[in-house]
Amino acid sequence: MNHDDLELAAEIADRVERFVRDVVVPYEKDKRRDHHDCPTDALVVELREKARSAGVLTPHILPxxxxxxxRGTALVLARTGLSPLGPLACNTCAPDEGNMFLLGKVGSDLLKDRFLAPLVAGTARSAFFMTEPAEEGGAGSDPSMMRTTCHRDGNSWVINGRKAFITGADGAHIGIVMAKAQEGACMFLVSLPDPAIQIERIPRTIDSSMPGGHAIVRLDNLRVPAEQMLGNAGEGFSYAQVRLAPARLSHCMRWYGACLRANEIATDYANRRxxxxxxxxxxxxxxxxxADNLIDLKQVELMIQWCAGVLDSGAPxxxxSSMAKVAVSETLMRVADRCVQVMGGSGLTEDTIVEQVYREIRAFRIYDGPTEVHKWSLAKNIKRGWARAQA
Structure with missing residues (x-):
């Protein structure tokens, strides 16, 4: 990233921070929430209109x-994370931000026009259909266990299976669906809602920042035109890898911003009480x-910038990103916990965002790969590296 790019990102980040603090933060008391306490689409639409007017909608994608x-994205997404509503308002939230990145990298012109454009414009929400129910032995942290199937039927593909913890599926306009064919994993773009995709239930989860919750979904003879496959049959896992590392890091960026704000609130409390x-x-x-929070937050900032630099170099x-995801999620958990503890009973209430940030960070330690899975993967790399050194 050259100096001019860094200056541009810093300028965008400053504008985003002013918008989040001045416009978005007052909405944290807005009562437009669903029965799981997640923001409603009406609230999101209103916030995005204000972001559009302020020139900070989808700020990580230039005109x-x-x-x-x-590295530039890290500066911007951390500022959107200063409020749990900030990523929704500025259109940098999961899973949309990761889906935009993926389509921008590997989508055909047709898929970009039909599916990427409304995502960038902030007029549509999306969902990524990969995880499957554990009770059926489906894919979770191990995508090779995927049970959802697809087969070619003329000019279409037909998909059957069940998916679990599909963030934002309820109310989404666009879906990216993963399924396995004889050739291997496949990835499809679909318009939502579709009668072949039925939401069975939306479990109540510890987190509440994402519209639509995390649904359990059944796909019953979902028919998708062949032109809406991303790439070719059997290439689905390779495309998932394109999305994976940057999406992991984006979570780190946003929740780093949230913990900066939680620490501000706890610090203010400690200096008044x-x-x-x-x-x-x-x-x-x-x-x-x-003081420990200050140290941990700086370590998180540096870890994010280090991993962002690796990705900017063109490396996968x-x-x-596994190292960053573990380090950042575990460190931010300590920060959020200390903020609650410093504020005592006040830290347990909805009077500030501190208790929500604590809940959201706890969930962050699991999604995009639990800490233990990342450590297991890193340990395998250590073993392979050792074996090569002995050869």
């Missing part, structure tokens, strides 16, 4: 269609906790 570098004759900040237990970044 000429070019994507900011990963009296206990045992002095401010909380003057008690060593509290002051040291906030699979190993590096």
């Amino acid at each position: 000429d269609g070019k994507h900011l570098s990963q 009296m206990a045992f004759g002095k401010l909380l900040i003057d008690h060593e237990g509290t002051g040291f906790s906030l 970044g699979g190993t590096e």
Whole structure:
């Protein structure tokens, strides 16, 4: 990333931060939530109109269609994360941000016109249909266990199976569906809603930042035109890898911003609240906790920038993004926990976003690969590297 690009990203990030703090933060008390406490689409539409007016809608994709570098994206997405509603307002949220990246990289002109354009414009939400129910032995952290099938039928493909924890499926306009054929894994773009895709239920989960929740879905003879396959049959896993490392890192960027804000709130509380004759900040237990937060947040920032630099170099970044995902999610969990603890009973309430950030970070330790899976993968790489060194 050259100096001019970095300056542009910093300028965009500053505009995004002003918008999130001045416009989005007041909406955190808005009552437009569904029965799982997730923001409603009406709230998202209103926020995106304000972002569009402020010139900060989809700010990581420039007017000429070019994507900011990963280091530049890190600056911008962290600022959108300063409020749980910020990524929704600015159109940098999951899974849309990752889906935009994937389509921008490997989508045909037809798929870009039909599916990418409305995502970039912020007029459509999307869902990524990969994970499957554990009770059926379906794919989770191990995608090779995929049970959803697809087969060619004339000029179409027919898909059958069940999917689980599909973020945003309820209310999405665009879906990316993974299924396996004789040739291997395949990836399809579909318009939603579709009568062949039935939401069975939406379990109540610990997190509540994403519209539509995380649905259990059945695909019953879903028919998709052949032209809506991404690439060729059997290439689905390779395309998933294109999306995987940057999407992992984007989660790190957004939740880093959320923990920056939570730490601000806890710090303000500690500098106002009296206990045992002095401010909380003057008690060593509290002051040291906030000092630890400062150290951890800087480590997170540096880890994100390091991994972003690897991706910007053109490297796949699979190993590096695994390392970053583990380090960032585990470190931010400590930060969020300390914020709750510093604020005592107030940290457990909905009066601030601190308790929500704690819940969201706890979920972050699982999605996009649990910590243990990433460590297992890293350990396998260590073993392979050792074996090569002995040869």
